[in-house]
Amino acid sequence: MAIAPANPFEQLAFNLASLIEDGMVVYVGTGLPMVGALLAKKTHAPNITMVYESGGQDPWEGPMPWSVGGAATFRRSALTLEMPHSFAMAANGYVDICFQGAAQIDMYGNLNTHFIGGGFHDFKHRLSGSGGGNDLASLTEKVVLVGLQDASKFPAKLDFLTSPGHLTGGDSRQKAGLLGQGPIAVVSQLGIMDFHPVSKRMRIKAINTGLNAEICQACTGFELLMPDGEIEQIPIPPDDVLTVLREEVDPQKIFIQFPPRVK
Template identity: 65%
Template structure:
């Protein structure tokens, strides 16, 4: 029997992010669990990836877990430190293979809201805004959305489109002149993709202990469900040890919040 505690939901989310990354890719990293997943990938199955941080740090040497993409740790002995606008330019000219971003709301078509909750006439919350979200979502060929899945965070339609996904579904993104689009959504419940024709969010695989019913209960719209739903293999004890002792030993992002 394993002496290593099973992964908590945040650790499982970080592990799933890592599994989206292939060796030798240039990876655009956002704040939070995307940083954890990217560093975990580099320490395990993808040692030759290049980490590009939103604020401009290019592939810093190994050090402490950054607090954000603007943390000094993201610049540690980097071969180059660029301005944020230049890092967005890397996306635009194709020097990014995969990008990760989060949001306060993600809807059935992969549109992301980081601007406001409610309407401008009836504001409930004012959020930080786009930052680099729109640039990442509009300019990269492959983006992965990351979020904690609850019905209010996964509504049928976001209150405000900060970063376009597939807009109204179908070919509406293409008609808007945007390339690519989100290829997946990673949450504590599992991994989702988008049905090729309608661009509706669809279950791709679920985490251990989850079910279609749980996934639907955590969502504010009807998920598309394939005939067979695979389950994701949990991380090995070795990977969990690396995650907990080497990647985020202080539990900055993978420690579950106390009640």
């Protein structure tokens, strides 16, 4: 019997999982990045090592953590570190890829998690701040950005720069002395964006089935670059992958329920 097709959150998690290769060390963020990483581990990448910001290193399989500080992230971990040492995993080159969300993402992959509107002392909405975001953005080899894409969340100019991406583009990140490649992709409900290899401007790489470039641009506050060839169409998740996602990864629908639960 056919199962219900993927909702936008499930498609997003599937797209995140597709960027994880077997054997990678993955620095996992709260929410859909945890779903994507666990989905990858249960499907095509069983040998990844999952590193959590709060200190759990490669915990045993268990229930879906409610955050990167949840008890499940420490379940029979091979190693438990204090947070500075957990970030040092990235600084010392042990992390292959990390996932980061933000309230705002600009055309160069810079992130804002501080405030929306106004200034530092007269903001309209105060957010969580950096946490470990700046550490990961500055130190990890590859960064994948995660967010629900609309013009307010993908503005031409950030209200505050919390965590660096490609800064002002070109080689500005390297000149600033930051480690790693910086952002390599952005995964949203629309598909996957990447960054032009020279200008470091965000561009469309692949779009979810049923969408098009015009929809992507309408959901973005700056001009998206287009790829040289045809835009790749991302397939819908197959039934066997959706079954793993729904029954094994997040059976309580903590993060994949759509519309999300009202808190």
